[in-house]
Amino acid sequence: MERNYRDAVHNIVRVEMGSPGGELIGRLIDSREFQRLRRVRQLGLAYFAYQTAEHSRFTHSLGAFHLATRILERLSRRYEIADDDKLAVRVAALLHDIGHGPFSHVIESVLGFHHEDFTIEAVLSDDTEMGRLLAGHSPTLASDVADIVRGNFRRMALGQLVSSQLDVDRMDYLLRDSLMTGVKYGIYDLEWVMKSIQINESEDQLCVSADGIYAVEDYLQARYYMFRQVYFHRTLRAAEAVLQSVLKRALWLHSQGSPPWHADGTGMGSVVSGRKLTLAEHLSLDDSDFLFHIKRWRDEGDVVLSDLSDRFINRRLFKAIDLEMPDEERAAFVTAARSAVADSGLDPDYYFIEDTAGNEPHFFYSSDRAKPKDLIYVEGGPRNPPAREISELSAAVRGLQKGYRVHRICFPAEARSRIEALYRA
Numbered sequence: 001m002e003r004n005y006r007d008a009v010h011n012i013v014r015v016e017m018g019s020p021g022g023e024l025i026g027r028l029i030d031s032r033e034f035q036r037l038r039r040v041r042q043l044g045l046a047y048f049a050y051q052t053a054e055h056s057r058f059t060h061s062l063g064a065f066h067l068a069t070r071i072l073e074r075l076s077r078r079y080e081i082a083d084d085d086k087l088a089v090r091v092a093a094l095l096h097d098i099g100h101g102p103f104s105h106v107i108e109s110v111l112g113f114h115h116e117d118f119t120i121e122a123v124l125s126d127d128t129e130m131g132r133l134l135a136g137h138s139p140t141l142a143s144d145v146a147d148i149v150r151g152n153f154r155r156m157a158l159g160q161l162v163s164s165q166l167d168v169d170r171m172d173y174l175l176r177d178s179l180m181t182g183v184k185y186g187i188y189d190l191e192w193v194m195k196s197i198q199i200n201e202s203e204d205q206l207c208v209s210a211d212g213i214y215a216v217e218d219y220l221q222a223r224y225y226m227f228r229q230v231y232f233h234r235t236l237r238a239a240e241a242v243l244q245s246v247l248k249r250a251l252w253l254h255s256q257g258s259p260p261w262h263a264d265g266t267g268m269g270s271v272v273s274g275r276k277l278t279l280a281e282h283l284s285l286d287d288s289d290f291l292f293h294i295k296r297w298r299d300e301g302d303v304v305l306s307d308l309s310d311r312f313i314n315r316r317l318f319k320a321i322d323l324e325m326p327d328e329e330r331a332a333f334v335t336a337a338r339s340a341v342a343d344s345g346l347d348p349d350y351y352f353i354e355d356t357a358g359n360e361p362h363f364f365y366s367s368d369r370a371k372p373k374d375l376i377y378v379e380g381g382p383r384n385p386p387a388r389e390i391s392e393l394s395a396a397v398r399g400l401q402k403g404y405r406v407h408r409i410c411f412p413a414e415a416r417s418r419i420e421a422l423y424r425a
Contacts, residue, residue, distance in 0.1 A: 003029075005062055008055075009176050013066040021087045024137050025065075025094065031129040033098055033122060037061060039286035043177060044103045045243065048315060049235035050181035057097045063172035068093035068161055071168065071194055079199050085158055088141060092148035092162045095130065096169055098122050101277075102287040106240045110247045111271065120146045121279050128283070151373050157199045160206040165365060165374045166197075166216065174222050177230060185225035188218040198379055200387050207377035207387045216376060217396045224364040224400055232406050234320040241320075241353035241410040242312045246294060247271070249305045249350055260300050261293075268293055304350055311412075318353065318410040321423060333422065334409065340418035341411050353410040364400040367391045 003026060005013040015029070016022040028034055037058035046053040072086050099118030101107050108114060123145050125131040134142040144153065153159030161168055171190060178186025196212020199205075208216050230236075250260050250272045262268040267281030268289060277285075297309040311317065323330050334354060341348040366374060367389055377387040391397045411419060 007059065007063060007066070008179060009063055009172065010066050013062045020137065021083070021090075024087075024133060025090065027133050028091065028094060028130055029062075031133065033128055033130050033283055034058070034061070034095070036283060036286055037097060037100070039288055040100055040102055040104070041287055042173070043181070043230075044105060044236075045239040046177075046181065046230065046233070046236050048239040048317065049233045050183070050230070053177070053181045055176060055180045057100055060173055060176055061094055061097050063176055064096060064162075064168045065090060065094040067168040067171055067194070071161060071197055074194065075197070075199060079201065081158065084138070084140070084144075085155065088144035088148060088153075089158050089161055091134070091141065092145045092159075093168050095119065095123060095145060096149060096162055098130070099282070101282055102285055102290045103240075103243060106243050107247070107271075107290075110244060110251075111274070111277070113276065116149055118279060118282050119149055122283065123149070125279060127280065154204070156204045156373055157201075157206045160373055163373065164206065164376075166193075166206065166208075166219070166376050170223060171219070174219070174226055177226060178222075181230055183226075183230060185229050186222045188222040189215045193219055200377060200379070203377075203387070205372070205375075205377055205387070207379045208390075209379050213378050213390065213394060216378075216390060217394055220365050220397060220400055227364065228404075234322070234408065235317065237355050237406075237408070238317045238320045238410045239312070239315075241318050241355060242308060243294075244353065245350040246297070246305065246308045246312055249302070249308060250297070253302055253305065258302070260297050260302070260305060263289075263293070304347060308350060316413075318351075318412055319416050320355070320408050320410045321419065322406075322408045330407070336422050337409055337411065337415075337419045340422060341415045343418060344412070344415040346412060346414065351412050351415075355408045355410055356406060363403055365391065365397055367401060 001018045003015040003017060007013045015025050017026050038056050040057045042055050042057050042060045043053045068090050072089060075081060096119065099115040099122060101115065104115055122128045123131060123134060123142050131142060147153040148159045148162050151159065151163045174186040175190060178184065192212060192215040196208040196215060198207050198209055200207045251274050253260055254272050259272050262272050266289060267277055267285045270277050270281050294309045295313055297305050298313060300306045325333065338348045338352050341352040376390040378390050378393055380386050380388065391401060
């Protein structure tokens, strides 16, 4: 009547199986799409920098589900929440990462898709095991889960538990990634944050009690430090640069009529051709498929693909330098550094990567009023009853609203002396 999953962060994740909703949760966990997440690392290539970062999206998804269940239990003691809505939130927390692919953020940037689109498609599809389970349980459950993932669920406050700036996804991954990488940056007071979460029913908005503001500040700052120290780590980004170049070369070879070897009947045929993956192809792939193909590509006749694949498999990663210089000097330096790679006998189209960690500045907290679901409100006290957006009250949070950009270059060790000489000049 219940399952217990041992967990490094939450100790025990319990799934009560004695109700139709609980039975559905158990069957969703057993579905082939959810089991695939055991074979997709949560932190992608972070294990190149933090050797213990081997945890999976399966464990993270169970953790997010666990937190959603606990918060809903607490909120239900104070607010009236329909059973169907509670189940939709718990299922959405469980399935929110279903659309992630292997080394997902790198693959997404090269092939041009977003994992949430595949998550929504998988939930709504009659061709997936989980889609059939959801449709068989309730005619509206799949669409409710999809709306939560999209961020347009009504009630908005409940959807915010899964998709917002204070959601169970972030609450779990900060603690889990911090623990599994061996760093302390992501630790915050989870219990006090959960205890502080309230619902502003008049605005259909999550908020935190006034005594929870410091715990939420701590949570937001933990996210800031995890991005600065872990998610934007130079070694991790250098590993992603090599993988990006491997895929870019494979795509180029296909465009020239000489596609690299790929296993028949797998989604890798679409990967190397640049075609949009079908849902079935996407859900068939995991980290092991990519690793297997990259290992095979070490023996390809193409020198560039063979070399890049060997560098990736054997962790001969690119070096990385942060470009700490005035903007007006940066473009000229990048051009000169690219030429230095060419002078080292390497093709800069594949052996020189300019890494900006995304084209837009990263905001660790945004108070954009056009996105009400993403705002964090603090419940007013007896002398100040209206709830107020947290950055109005917290100098610490205001400091997190400044856009942060990473700008570095990645290149092989063979060009290091030339580029470092340019940098010192």
